[in-house]
Amino acid sequence: MTARVGAIWRHPIKAHGREALGRVILTEGETIPWDRRWAVAHEQARVSDTGWAPCQNFTRAAKAPQLMAISAVSDEAAGTVTLRHPDRPDLTFDPDGDAQAFLDWVRPLMPEDRAAPARLVQATDRGITDSDFASVSIVNSASSRDLSEKIGQDLDLTRWRANIVLDGLAPWTEREWIGKTLHIGGTKLEVREHIVRCLATAANPQTGERDADTLGALKTYRGTQEFGVYAVVMQGGEIAVQDTAEVL
Structure with a gap:
């Protein structure tokens, strides 16, 4: 057939933005280059900063539906990701060097009764797929x-x-x-x-x-x-x- x-x-930050x-x-x-390159570990996560871990350790749209409205554009040469959401200002940042800017940006999109995003992690040998x-x-x-x-x-x-x-x-x-x-x-x-x-x-x-x-x-x-x-x-x-x- x-x-x-x-x-x-691709989705540079797992559950936080799609990129055509x-x-x-x-x-x-x-995986596809830069697909799920980073993931957002929440405050109750048990995950290393370098390896794959199950999805329940990460902030995801199943628990925070507003994350589904994020779109992304990556600049691989610069090492940056630009995120857009209808209710937030655009954000361009380096996930490896300016994670706090991202955490501050995404926090208003999170339900108050969910574990808060705590840090960005990156699997060194693969994307953090489900x-x-x-x-x-x-x-x-x-x-x-x-x-x-x-x-x-x-x-x-x-x-x-x-x-x-x-x-x-x-x-x-x-x-x-x-x-x-x-x-x-x-x-x-x-x-x-x-x-x-x-x-x-x-x-x-x-x-x-x-x-x-x-x-x-x-x-x-x-x-x-x-x-x-x-x-x-x-x-x-x-x-x-x-x-x-x-x-x-």
């Missing part, structure tokens, strides 16, 4: 449209926080991909797992307000909270929006 890459996204890319270079066994392996997340735009039609509400694709969006497929085809290989250009990605979704997807990426029962819809119409798949880069190379993608 053949599709096309409809969008490429036109093209990217994938490396074997690694999976315990270095993954690239992939969704099928037709599946999102099908779910939207069933609940009578448009679901912006950025709700799913994917790295790669594929167009031109039949809805839910990705459910059959586990163990198969996705070819995009000269790259190869082995599809490993379905993605189990959390309450973050209920929040509107434009407003940060919960306005869709995405988990209830998935359970009702699909019998599961899974949406999209995790893959591992087996052969690296450059991929770009509009590239042909094929599952074998």
Whole structure:
């Protein structure tokens, strides 16, 4: 089955901003460059400053829906990230050198009854993905449209926080991909797992307000909270929006 890459996204600070890319270079066994490069450990976290840790140690949109409305732009050469939110002034900062500026900026977006963000951490050898392996997340735009039609509400694709969006497929085809290989250009990605979704997807990426029962819809119409798949880069190379993608 053949599709096309409809969008490429990365999330420099886990759960704190999405960034659209036109093209990217994938490396074997690694996440998309600068995807989940940092994460925000909360005040009750038990995590080192250099290694991967489970998502419950970090501030996330499942508990703080306003985080879903953050967008990001990275400047890899300068080592900076610019964050934007409809209710906050733009912030450009160096996550490795000016974490306090970020913590001050994000604190008003946090519910008062949640553990407060305490520090930025960076995994030295991989992105801090939700999976315990270095993954690239992939969704099928037709599946999102099908779910939207069933609940009578448009679901912006950025709700799913994917790295790669594929167009031109039949809805839910990705459910059959586990163990198969996705070819995009000269790259190869082995599809490993379905993605189990959390309450973050209920929040509107434009407003940060919960306005869709995405988990209830998935359970009702699909019998599961899974949406999209995790893959591992087996052969690296450059991929770009509009590239042909094929599952074998």
